[in-house]
Amino acid sequence: MVNTSMESIDTQLAAKIRHDIVLGNYGKEERLSESQLCETHSVSRTPVRLALRMLEQEGLIRRSEGRGYFVMAPKVEDILQAVQVRGHLESLAARLMAQSPNRHSVLPTLEIAIEKIEGFINAGKMDEASLSSMQMQNAIFHRTILDGCGNNFVGFTCSRISHLPMLEVGSMVFDREVLASKEGIDRSLFRLQLGNSQHKVIFEAIQSGDAVRAEGIMREHSNTMVEYIKIFEKRNEELTIKDLIGYSGLSITRAIAPAADTDQQLQT
Amino acid sequence: MVNTSMESIDTQLAAKIRHDIVLGNYGKEERLSESQLCETHSVSRTPVRLALRMLEQEGLIRRSEGRGYFVMAPKVEDILQAVQVRGHLESLAARLMAQSPNRHSVLPTLEIAIEKIEGFINAGKMDEASLSSMQMQNAIFHRTILDGCGNNFVGFTCSRISHLPMLEVGSMVFDREVLASKEGIDRSLFRLQLGNSQHKVIFEAIQSGDAVRAEGIMREHSNTMVEYIKIFEKRNEELTIKDLIGYSGLSITRAIAPAADTDQQLQT
DNA sequence: ACCTTGACTTTGGGATCCCAAGAATGGTCA
DNA sequence: TGACCATTCTTGGGATCCCAAAGTCAAGGT
Incomplete structure (x- = not known):
């Protein structure tokens, strides 16, 4: 592996392995050996070890007592739980934001x-470009509240679990199959309208300093994504995370390896 | 540094550096160089690098673009924010626990x-042994709810921020100065009584499946620690984290380097 | 006197080597 | 034939070496 990008080699390697784990390319509880990863990815053991430490922190692998690592592949259920946690943290952020004395400074950003x-x-268009732009704006909305609420640890804590797919703040989920039909597009537009209506209510609650309302609506808003994923689960009993990512609007690569800057991937 | 304990050397090293950072032994935004840490702690660069990565994950140091690390020493304000986040997560756990169908299985543990x-x-004794035992039981109470609520990510997320002092689940804060006087002991006992009353209410809410009440009381319960620390802040404008740890019932070493097993340190 | 440009130095990242601990396998003895 | 022990091999952890990039300082030119 040649270090072509600006990212250090261990970060790239961690992204690759994380990608493989999340997509289920490793068997359940398969053991990972440092030397094995060295030759499969053509790197030295040093970055491998660093990458494994990262993944251990993220809970994707476990270090057995003295000997070796083994994968802890997350299931869809885990994603749902993590989304719930993130949503709960966002509701705290919304409450704090509504209580914050300088909340008016972020209102223009939210409004835009x-x-x-x-x-x-x-416009009613649901092409890739429009979806991507909406995801971006959605991320800005959520990020602004998380970062501006006055409690820096809320955003920090969210970032500690955002390595999982669908866990990046402001990510959204779309069903690509549904987007193929006219009726499906209308339904998706309705969902988006509902979500943006909640954005408006959150905005008003923050503006008027109604902390309880801001928290409540944000909680409801976050819960929307959980419910939507559960629809997929009902439709497909053996739903994998790979399937779930397939439902999203963006490519798998983008979905798994979140970019460091403001651009986004998945959904509310 | 000789690796005498079972912990790997990088973990010990990370604990040492974390200790130094949190206690303010490094200057504000002081730069940390790998080679410098090598000779001061008499280790090779490999574990130093691993330790630095850990601390970076924990937000205690930052990696500058291409060159070097510098410390991001947390302030008391940061601790308060983190405690608020943890409390909010615990309130989620309490709600989920009250909704959980198999909630009755954990009730005996909580009751004990x-x-x-x-x-x-x-008994009215406030000696070290009693405090330590109470902290242990308090930790069991909180841990049981976090781990049994059905959402594994709540506990996981809490553990991601529990590297800071006072952030270990179930930790408690006592004022050692207050404990010196009879009147102070009575006040501390009153606080403990209040806290345990909240425990009882949370227990009843979980037992009866009243999720809203469980969440609300747990939030209030968690907020108690924030308010108590704020009292210290009012008393001392220039309160440092070192001072804050001094107020707690246990030694600084124990407070900073949390034990891996069930025994505990500080407090709600 | 100031700006520019070159070499030197410092610092991190990666690769390789060494060592200790544990698991597996094969041999031996009962 | 089965159990136990020793040897070997695999695997992780730590140390050391090398290299590339960036920062610094000084000298020379304008």
């Missing part, structure tokens, strides 16, 4: 994001 | 913890 999303909904 | 704490309060 809401208006832009509304613009895309009104 | 409550009764034991009550026993210590009724």
Whole structure:
């Protein structure tokens, strides 16, 4: 592996292995040996060890007593639980934001994001570019609240679990199959409209300093994604995370290896 | 540094450096160089690098673009924010626990913890041994709810921020100065009584499946620690984390380097 | 006197080597 | 034939060496 990008080699390696684990390319509880990973990825043992430490921190692998690592592949159920935790943290952020004395400084940013999303909904187009832009604006909305609520640990804690797919703040989920039909597009637009309506209510609650309401609506807003994924689960009993990512609007690579900057991937 | 314990050397090293950072032994934004840490701790660069990665994950140091690390020493304000986040996560756990169908299986554990704490309060002794035992039971109470709520990510997420002092689940804070006087002991006992009363209410809410109440009381319960620390802040404008740890019942070493097993340190 | 440009130095990242601990396998004895 | 022990091999952890990049300092030119 040649270190072509700016990222250090262990970070790239961790992304690769994380990708493999999340997509289920490793067997359940398969053991990972350092030397084996060395030759499969053509790197030295040093970055391998660093990458394994990262993945251990993320809970994707476990270190057995003295000997070796083995994978802890997350299931869809784990994703749902993590989404619930993130949503709960976001509801805290919304409450704090509504209580914050300088909450008015972020209102314009929130308003612009809401208006832009509304613009895309009104245009009615559900192409890749529009979805990507909406995801971006959605991420801005959520990120702004998380980062501006006054409690830096809320955002920090969210980032500690955002290595899983669908866990990046502001990510969204779309069903690509549904987007193939006219009726499916309308249903998706309705979902987006509902979500953006919740954005508006959250905005108003923050504006008027109604902390309880801001928290409540944000909780409901976050719960939407959980419910939507559960629909997929009902449709397919053996739903894997790979399937779930397939439902999302963006490519698998983007979904698993979240970019460091503001651009986004999945959904609310 | 000789690896005498079972812990790997990088973990010990990370604990040492974390200790130094949290206690303010490094200057604000002081730069940390690998080679410098090598000779001060008499280890090779490999474990140093691993330790630095850990601390980076924990947010205690930052990696500058291409060159070097610098410390991000947390302030008391950061601890308060982190405690708030942990409390919020615990309130989620309490709600989920009250909704859980098999919640009755954990009720005996909770009840025993409550009764034991009550026993210590009724005995009225506030010696080190009693405090330590109460902290242990308090930790069991909180841990049981976090681990049994059905959402494994709540506990996992809590553990991601528990490297800070006072952030270990179930930790408690005592004012050692207050414990010197009879009147202070009575006040501390009152606080403990109040806390254990909240434990009882949480127990009842879980037992009866009242999720909203469980969440609300747990939130209030967690908020108690924040308010108590704020009292210290009012008393001392320049309160440092070192001072804060000094107020707790256990030694600084124990407070900073949390044990891996069930024994505990600080407090709610 | 100031700016520019070159070499030197410092620092991190990666590779390789060494060592200790544990698991597996094969041999031997009962 | 089965159990126990020793040897060997695999695997992780630590140390050391090498290299590339960036920062620094000084000298020379304008």
